[in-house]
Amino acid sequence: MDTWQKASLLGQAAQYDTCAVCGPGSHKQRDDLGRWIYPAKLPDGRTINLLKVLQTNVCEHDCLYCVNRRSADVRRTALMPEDLARVFMDMVGRGQAMGLFLSSGVAGGADRSMSRMIDTATILRRRYGFRGYMHLKVLPGASQPAIEQAVLLADRVSVNLEAPTARHLACIGPDKDYEQGIRTRQRWIYEVSQRGRLLPAGQTTQLVVGAAGESDQEILTTVDDLYQHAGLSRAYYSAFQPVAGTPLESHAPTPLDRERRLYQADWLRRHYGFAFGELVYDEQGNLPLTSDPKLLWAQTHPERFPIEVNTASRADLLRVPGIGPRSAGRIVQERGRGRLCAPEHLKAMGAVVDRALPYVLLDGQQPAYQLALW
Ligand code: SF4
Structure with missing residues (x-):
């Protein structure tokens, strides 16, 4: 050779x-x-x-x-x-x-x-x-x-x-x-x-x-x-x-989905301020394959929502499904110039609006949203 x-x-x-x-x-x-x-x-x-x-x-x-x-x-x-x-x-x-x-x-x-x-x-x-x-x-x-x-x-x-x-x-x-x-x-x-x-x-x-x-x-x-x-x-x-x-x-x-869930959990720890211990595991100690770990966390913590987008801390915004580090940063920066009161405003900040709406208040109001069916 x-x-x-x-x-x-x-x-x-x-x-x-x-x-x-x-x-x-x-x-x-x-x-x-x-x-x-x-x-x-x-x-x-x-x-x-x-x-x-x-x-x-x-x-x-x-x-x-x-x-x-x-x-x-x-x-x-x-x-x-x-x-x-x-x-x-x-x-x-x-x-x-x-x-x-x-x-x-x-x-x-x-x-x-x-x-x-x-x-x-x-x-x-x-x-x-x-x-x-x-x-x-x-x-x-x-x-x-x-x-x-x-x-x-x-x-x-x-x-x-x-x-x-x-x-x-x-x-x-x-x-x-x-x-x-x-x-x-x-x-x-x-x-x-x-x-x-x-x-x-x-x-x-x-x-x-x-x-x-x-x-x-x-x-x-x-x-x-x-x-x-x-x-x-x-x-x-x-x-x-x-x-x-x-x-x-x-x-x-x-299953490759298991690998993907682990990467998502890891990402949540490194970039979203989550602790691994907070995430939802099944009875075998595994991350459920059928649901995104952040969404699952939000669904099991109704006491933490809705969050008022105009006053929430960056750390709290990062807990909202559909809001990531970049969009949370933009929200904190831009809301000083005017209140965010419509889904379009949230979308303009880079948030995934369909995911975020059930978990937020926009200027004191819970925005109308449709439940995603699949
Ligand atoms: S994984 Fe084990 S067997 Fe394979 S190269 Fe490394 S030490 Fe050797």
């Missing part, structure tokens, strides 16, 4: 990791040489093309859901740091990629595998002077010096959590040490980045949803702890999809 073929195979092997900046709804594509490019939204709002690739798909672990697990019968290869750096810079030169997401299987221990990724990143930064976006995966069990180097070189790093508790991880990644190998490393990343004010795009993580029998409430409780105590920038939720040839190939796939 030549270098380009290896890069293509390792790009294909990296597609299962969603913990890049891509997030839900982004679509991978191949470049003209068959390498995997992802449109990725950066924390500053820019969208760039990201090459997502593994240093190697050789792995000594045996995670039950993973196509690269040691017992999987797949073609294995590895790229030398110089070769991977050259492939990437070639793509940068052609305008095909602007950023790099680099992960790896674990071959020869976490630190040896990390050192190859760090060498790649170092060549890019020092030899080629690449100043663009770089996301490095920190492998479970990596040492503190390896983490420090990764944090120094990258814009963003991530350790995949995969499951919300040690008990759940044992079901799908029996070789991994949840507390020491993953949670402790997440704390180290936070401490190192805080000390040096590094990692402009922060630390992220990914969870496989639905493979280990965990509930949404268990997932969100753990993610909340990471937001509070490990400086997590954001979590990525990946609905489990069985892969042929893995021990979980006949496990039921997780």
Whole structure:
């Protein structure tokens, strides 16, 4: 296999990791040489093309859901740091990629595998002077010096959590040490980045949803702890999809709606001031698939409504279905110039009027609205 073929195979092997900046709804594509490019939204709002690739798909672990697990019968290869750096810079030169997401299987221990990724990143930064976006995966069990180097070189790093508790991880990644190998490393990343004010795009993580029998409430409780105590920038939720040839190939796939509800809940926490504990869960601790979490919260809290749009705080406006951060901000700004007293005024602020009307007063009046039937 030549270098380009290896890069293509390792790009294909990296597609299962969603913990890049891509997030839900982004679509991978191949470049003209068959390498995997992802449109990725950066924390500053820019969208760039990201090459997502593994240093190697050789792995000594045996995670039950993973196509690269040691017992999987797949073609294995590895790229030398110089070769991977050259492939990437070639793509940068052609305008095909602007950023790099680099992960790896674990071959020869976490630190040896990390050192190859760090060498790649170092060549890019020092030899080629690449100043663009770089996301490095920190492998479970990596040492503190390896983490420090990764944090120094990258814009963003991530350790995949995969499951919300040690008990759940044992079901799908029996070789991994949840507390020491993953949670402790997440704390180290936070401490190192805080000390040096590094990692402009922060630390992220990914969870496989639905493979280990965990509930949404268990997932969100753990993610909340990471937001509070490990400086997590954001979590990525990946609905489990069985892969042929893995021990979980006949496990039921997780509905994509479950992934979507988790992203909505996460968004409500990060941008709307909700706490995960406030959301409505079913008896199994899952977010109902049939209803939007914010709408469901409003429907179960009639005592909080209606809200007078002309006097409500921004925080209260954000509780109204159909009003988001942008429209809440505009309402607060514009109402100083005159009272909002008609649905058209609310619409002009960017609110989704049909959703919002049952929950608001406009200048003391409850506006007429039609119940949505479906
Ligand atoms: S550590 Fe687990 S998830 Fe990562 S490549 Fe190896 S088998 Fe796959």
